[in-house]
Structures are given as structure tokens and as C-alpha cells.
Amino acid sequence: MSLPFDLRTLRVFTTVAERGGFSAAARELHVAQSAISQTIANLERRLELTLFHRHERRISLTPEGQALLGHARDLLERADAAHLAMRELHGLVKxxxxxxxxxxxxxxxxxxxxxxxxxxxxxxxxxxxxxxxxxxxxxxxxxxxxxxxxxxxxxxxxxxxxxxxHEEMVVCVPVDHPFAGRDGVSPEEFFAEPLVLFQDGYFHREFVEGLARQTGLAANVAFQSNLIPLTKAIVRQGFGITTFLRRVVDEPELAAVSFDPPTWLALxxxxxxxxxxxxxxxxxxxxxxxxxxxx
Missing domain, CATH: 3.40.190.10 (Periplasmic binding protein-like II)
Structure with a gap:
């Protein structure tokens, strides 16, 4: 069942009600007064209700018109808000x-x-x-x-x-560790050390496990932590070593050493x-x- 009005009709209706006459509404909406009168007449016919009392020099809302006005204002506000939201999204404002x-x-x-x-x-x-x-x-x-x-x-x-x-994965060790200053660390040497690793599901842990599978070696996991500052602190204190993307090893107390052969990771x-x-x-x-x- 189709509605007896659309948003344009409701806008004409509310404008007539708020301006108190057909002429004033026509001036605001920039349309002919006859078009305004016809729109209201069609609306009343479809609703089978009288929305305005017609006086000689003025009009006023009937009780039915008052009831419709509240709903019309609410619908028009929601429509304007929806239109604004779409414009904002189109313009990447929101x-x-x-x-x-x-x-x-x-x-x-x-x-x-x-x-x-x-x-x-x-x-x-x-x-x-x-x-x-x-x-x-x-x-x-x-x-x-x-x-x-x-x-x-x-x-x-x-x-x-x-x-x-696309960046190198490096061995991270304290600056006083025997690996520091070397050109490269073999997987065998890396897996011989106690390791500080991320938990399962992180590319850091998956990288180490993939390296272990390739070499047939087992990781000696001393600590597990997903917190980078904590992992660095454990390495600084000499309780284990780890592997990071090269850029992450950015502290003077830590050294970044390439694997031998160098290993790269793509994300x-x-x-x-x-x-x-x-x-x-x-x-x-x-x-x-x-x-x-x-x-």
C-alpha cells in the first residue's frame, strides 16, 4: 500500500503551516501559489481529512493538521539528517x-x-x-x-x-652478547640460545617456527610475551635473545645482527x-x- 504523501508534499505542508498561508509558503519555496494550493488539496483528498481551516485572509491548522505537523517535522528532520550523512560520507567528512x-x-x-x-x-x-x-x-x-x-x-x-x-628479520641481542658486532648468526647458533618469543598467531612467532622447520631444530623458548617493551627488557638483562624487524631494534643497549643467510619478511x-x-x-x-x- 503506497503512502498518501512523499517528502516533497510534507515539506510543502509544513511550510504552509509554519508561514501561515499559501502565498508566504510559495515565496519561500519559490513556486507558484497555485502549485502550493494544489499540493495541499491533493494531500487532503488522499488522507480524506481537512488539514487547514480556510478563513478569508488567513488559514489555521485543524486538529488533524496539528497531528500531522508533528509527524511531518520528525520525518523531514530524519530525511535531512540522512541526506547530510550521505553527503558527508561522499565528501569523506565522516x-x-x-x-x-x-x-x-x-x-x-x-x-x-x-x-x-x-x-x-x-x-x-x-x-x-x-x-x-x-x-x-x-x-x-x-x-x-x-x-x-x-x-x-x-x-x-x-x-x-x-x-x-619488505624488511629484514634480525637477531636481537644485548650489546655485550657474543653475537653483537658479528656479520651474521646461523640458525643453529640462534636456536642454541634461550629465546624470548611472541605467542602463537604473530608473524614473529611464525617466522621462528618456520625457521625451525627448515633447519630441523627446536626453539628453546625461555619467555613468551606479546609486549615489545617487556621483550626488549628481558633481552637487555641477558635472559634470552629474540628476533625483530630491523627497525624495531632501536636502543643503544641492543644490537641487531643479520641471520646467515639474511632473512626477509613481506607484509x-x-x-x-x-x-x-x-x-x-x-x-x-x-x-x-x-x-x-x-x-
Whole structure:
């Protein structure tokens, strides 16, 4: 069953009611008075109600007209709010981007990108979800997250990806450790040491486990922590060594030493294939790709 009015009709009705006459409403809406009169007459006919008392020089609302006026104002306010929201989204004045980032990247790589995007689009809300890269991949596949940073490998090939980081994974040791100052550390030497590792699901832990499988060696896990500052403190105190992306080893008490042979890790910004990205999310992807050289 179709409604007896549309938004245009309601706007004419409220304008007549608020201005107290057809002539005044016609002037405000920039239409002919006859068009205003016809619109109101058609509305009353469809509703089978009299909405205005017609006096010789003025009009006034009937009780039925008063009842309709409140509903009409509410509907028009909601329509105006919806229109404004769509205009804001189209112009990227508002919106939300939820991005999943592993802690290592979130702490050392992404802050300039996030702040740069926020400066360009201050009305867009950024929500960062911290989890391991493999966990983020599962969340994207399950529809729980739209964008995330994943390991660029065979397991992520079913996703849309844009390469972000291709950086060396290094051994992190105290500066007084025998490995410090060396050109390289073999996997055998690395696995002979007590290790401080992230928990399962993080690319840091997956990298070490992959290296163990390649060499047939077992990791001697002394500590497990997803907190980078705590991991660094344990390494500084000499209770174990770890591996990080090279940029993360940024303290004078710690040394970064290449593996022998050197090992590199690729990480990408990803989303589900054929997934719909909002304008805000698409703008974020474009911004990150345009500025990834700063990573």
C-alpha cells in the first residue's frame, strides 16, 4: 500500500503551516501559489481529512493538521539528517576505518601513516585492532574485520593485497652478547640460545617456527610475551635473545645482527576478495599505498 504523501508534499505542508498561508509558503519555496494550493488539496483528498481551516485572509491548522505537523517535522528532520550523512560520507567528512595491525608494525611503522591520514581526513574515525598477522587474516576471512596487515605468503593469496613492508628479520641481542658486532648468526647458533618469543598467531612467532622447520631444530623458548617493551627488557638483562624487524631494534643497549643467510619478511595490507570497501576505507588504502615509502 503506497503512502498518501512523499517528502516533497510534507515539506510543502509544513511550510504552509509554519508561514501561515499559501502565498508566504510559495515565496519561500519559490513556486507558484497555485502549485502550493494544489499540493495541499491533493494531500487532503488522499488522507480524506481537512488539514487547514480556510478563513478569508488567513488559514489555521485543524486538529488533524496539528497531528500531522508533528509527524511531518520528525520525518523531514530524519530525511535531512540522512541526506547530510550521505553527503558527508561522499565528501569523506565522516566515516570509520577499522584496521588490524600487528603490534610490531603498530608501534614502529604505522603511527606516521595513521597520523597523516587523520590530518587529511579529521572527521574519519580510526580504530586500530591489535592482533597477530595470522589472527588478523582469519578475522578478515570471517568478515570480522575489513582491513588488516597479513603475511604475504601462499596462505594469503586468496585475499586482495597491497605490499607494505619488505624488511629484514634480525637477531636481537644485548650489546655485550657474543653475537653483537658479528656479520651474521646461523640458525643453529640462534636456536642454541634461550629465546624470548611472541605467542602463537604473530608473524614473529611464525617466522621462528618456520625457521625451525627448515633447519630441523627446536626453539628453546625461555619467555613468551606479546609486549615489545617487556621483550626488549628481558633481552637487555641477558635472559634470552629474540628476533625483530630491523627497525624495531632501536636502543643503544641492543644490537641487531643479520641471520646467515639474511632473512626477509613481506607484509601486506589486505582485505577479502570482492569485499565492499567504504569510501573511507578505500581512501585509507590509497593513502597508505601512496605513502608506503615512508614505512
Amino acid at each position: 566515516g570509520e576505518v577499522r584496521i588490524g595491525i600487528p603490534s610490531m608494525l603498530g608501534s614502529y611503522y604505522f603511527p606516521p601513516l595513521l597520523m597523516g591520514f587523520k590530518a587529511r581526513h579529521p572527521g574519519i574515525r580510526l580504530t586500530v585492532v591489535e592482533a597477530g598477522a595470522r589472527r588478523l587474516q582469519r578475522m578478515i576471512a570471517a568478515g570480522e574485520l575489513d582491513l588488516g596487515v597479513v603475511i604475504d605468503d601462499d596462505q594469503s593469496r586468496q585475499m586482495e593485497r597491497r605490499r607494505l613492508v 601486506s595490507l589486505a582485505w577479502a576478495k570482492d569485499a565492499y570497501l567504504s569510501r573511507a576505507e578505500r581512501a585509507f588504502v590509497d593513502f597508505v599505498i601512496d605513502h608506503r615509502q615512508s614505512l
